[in-house]
Structure formats: structure tokens, C-alpha cells
Amino acid sequence: MNTTNRTDDRTTASGFLRLLALLYGTLCYGLFLVVFLYAIGFVMGKFVPKNIDSGTTDDFVTALTIDLALLALFAVQHSGMARQGFKRWWTRIVPAPIERSTYVLLSSAVLALLFWQWRPLAPLLWDVQDYSARCVVDALAVLGWLLVLSSTFIISHFDLFGLRQVWLHARNRAYPDTPFVIRAFYRFVRHPLYLGFAIAFWAAPTMSLGHLLFAVGTTSYILIAIRLEERDLVAAYGDDYRDYQRRVPKLLPLLKRRA
Template identity: 55%
Template sequence: MKRLAIFIYGLACYALFLATFLYAMAFVGNLPAAPRTIDGAPLLPLADALAIDLLLLTLFAVQHSVMARPAFKALWTRIIPVEAERSTYVLFSSLALIALFYFWQPLGGMIWEIDNRSGRLLLNAGFGFGWALVLYSTFLINHFDLFGLRQVWLQLLGRPYTALPFQTPGAYKLVRHPLYLGWFFAFWCTPQMSATHLLFALATSAYILLAIVFEERDLLRAYPQYRSYRQRVPMLLPRLRGKRKVEELEEAA
């Protein structure tokens, strides 16, 4: 009975994540499907709206980073089953995002607005590419393990969980963090960059760069081979093929 309950819990957490992920696309992209989006008419004085938005962004960043650290996981799994740890992380991340969507306050003001049809198409394509790259990257590193489904499924079958081996499939051969690169495209590619959107893009970009530092520190401890991988493969921007070929020849020499 306990195994089934943990499995159902994991499915529910994943379903909430999936709904939140889809809503996030509409929220950031100002799509009409979302009742609340990143832009809109300001409802509060600028200082109050700015303070609320920064608080919401900070709440998400703290939750997302602290709960991902191995030290926190070791303490947390004294309270909850180990098999449900990842699902619980997914649950709290989704709740933090839902709070951000609900309480987010538009600031008003426009930084840039592209009227050229080709320019708008290009930026909208970049926006779509970013979200696709994020999702694609999760499947490269095992989507179901990343969001807790593999853990709860294995415990339902009574099988022990085994950590995934270190691998660099697909886009991970070009950059170390294609998932984060996808977020950059998703947050910055917009034909209408409002002050509100700029705040969101700047804050999330700063958080991503900081998160990479902590994540790579954990990866170096978990996987000794990550050190050589980090030396060979750039962080976010792929190297030009010619430059990469020169570096390979230098290494061979």
C-alpha cells in the first residue's frame, strides 16, 4: 500500500509540473491562453510591484537551489521516503512557480518593440526553439529520472534505485548546459521587451549563471570524469568547428 501511495504521489507531482511547464510558456510568451502573463497594465505603484516581483523570484531561486543540494537532501530524506525526494522537489518547484504566476506584478514601460515582420518571426522562432531545447535536453539526461517518475516506479516494483551513469549524449557534446541555454532563448527572445520582462530575464539569467557554479561543484564531486569534460566542452555557447578542430590538433600534439 505504501509503495502504491508513493507511486501515485510521484504521478501527481509530475502532472502538476507538466501543467506548470505549459503555463510557463504562455506566461512568459504573453500567450492569450494564460489568464495572467508576464506583461499587462500596472496595478500597483512601481516600488511595490518591483519589491513583490523580486521577492517572488528570490523565493523560487532559494527553493530551487537549496532543495537541490546534497546536504539538504540528506536531511530531508530523514522526514520523507528517499524514493519520493525528487518528486517532492518537483512539487515545491511547481508551487513556487505557481505563486510567481499568481502574484506577479507588471511594471509597465517598453524597452524595445520590433515591428518588422521578419524580426518578429525570428524572435518568436527563438522563443519556441528555447522551450523545445529545454524539453529535449531533459530527455537526453533521462526525463523521467529528472522529474522523479523513475524513482517512484522502481520502488513500486520493489527494485533498488541505481544512479544514472555520467553520459554526454546529443547536445551535451556541444555545450555542458543545453537545458540552461534553452532558458536563455526562452526568456530573451521576444519582439516586445517590456521593463517587466527585462526584470524577469535579467534575474533568471543571473540565477542560472549562479546555479551552474553550484551544480558543477556537485557534479565534480559525484563524477570524477566531469573535470575533463568541463575542460573539453564549453559551458553555454558551442565552439566554432574550425576553432574546435585547432584545439583538438593542439591537444594531439
């Protein structure tokens, strides 16, 4: 009887922990959604209390130093924690089912810090005055954000943001290997998600020096992240991914690939 009770207690405790992991993953995903939506307003300069061209104004050197530090912090956290070597070490501390959710949580927190502490940098480099032209540029930026979001669903949105992992864990099911599949935009460009970000960051009817710094910094990070990510993809999928690199351009659909 005592042995049975202990087994029941362990089963109950295990079920509670799986439910707790599911709640944690859901909350992390909710935070991501809030930060993602704020990012759109922050970059486009619309609908949010603080955007890329508003906020505390410091002397130029101080503002530049803070902005560069924020960009560097995001790059190190976002790319470093995504590497397989880091994951192997990290999952000795953080349980594997919530590893991705924790990554999403920390990435969202670093982005929120960037939005909060970003310093505007003058002057304006260009400012489109014609209303119709501004609408066209804004529409291009919106298309970039839509490309980002739709690309996540094509490659499994809920895997990317940790929800599937905690859901399967809550059901006491193993997380399966992800097959290499080419769908939709990925038939024309290897990284449509990054292409969407680049479009969203550069399509600005008003371009300040601070916005330019953000666009240049994030684009530089994208180019570095692609090389690191593709190294991991080759390690995971081997010749299948090498063949994909040979056939499909990296970022610009009209250019022949250069892996």
C-alpha cells in the same frame, strides 16, 4: 498462523504504500507539466489568462519589491533543495523514493505563485512592429523551449522529475546509480537545458521593464545554479567531469570553456 497473518498484513501495507508513492509521484509530474506549459505562455505573452506583462498594477516600488521577492523565493527553493547536504537532511523527513517528486511539487508550486503574483512593470524597452520579424523572434523562443524539453530527455527526463524513482519503488527495486554519459547537445555545451531557458527568456519581440527584470533575474540565477550544480557533479563523478569541463564549453557552444 498469527505470525503468517502479520507478515501478510505488513506485505500488503508495504505494497499499498509503494502504490501510493507511485500515485503521488505521477500527480507531482502532472502538476509540473501544467506549470511548464503555463510558463511558456506566461513568458511569451500568449494563450494564458495572465502573462508577464498583465495583471495587477501597483506603484513601481511595490511591484518591483514583489517581483524581486518572487524571483528570490524561486532561486532559494529550487537551488537550495537540490543541494546534496539538504537532501541528506530532507530524506530523514521525506522518504527517499518520493524526495525528487516532492522537490518537483514544491518547485511547481513556487512557480505557480510567481505566475499568479507577478506584477507588470512599464515601460516597453522595445516592441518589434514588423510581423515577420516578430514571428522570427517568437520562433527563436519556441526553439529555446524545445531545447529545454529535449535536453531533459537526453539526461533522463523521468529521473529528473521523479517518475523513475517512484516506479522502481513500486516494483520494489533499488534505484541504481546514474552513470556519467555524454550525449547529443551535451557534446557541444555542458548545460543545453539552461541555454534553452536563456534563449526562451530573452527572445521577446516585446520587451517590457518587467520582462527584462525577469530575464536578468533568471539568467543571474542560471549562472549561480551552474556553479553549484557543477560542484556537485565534480563531487559525484570526479575526474570524468573535470575532463568534460576542460573539453566542452559551459553555455555557449562557440566559446572555449571556462569552468
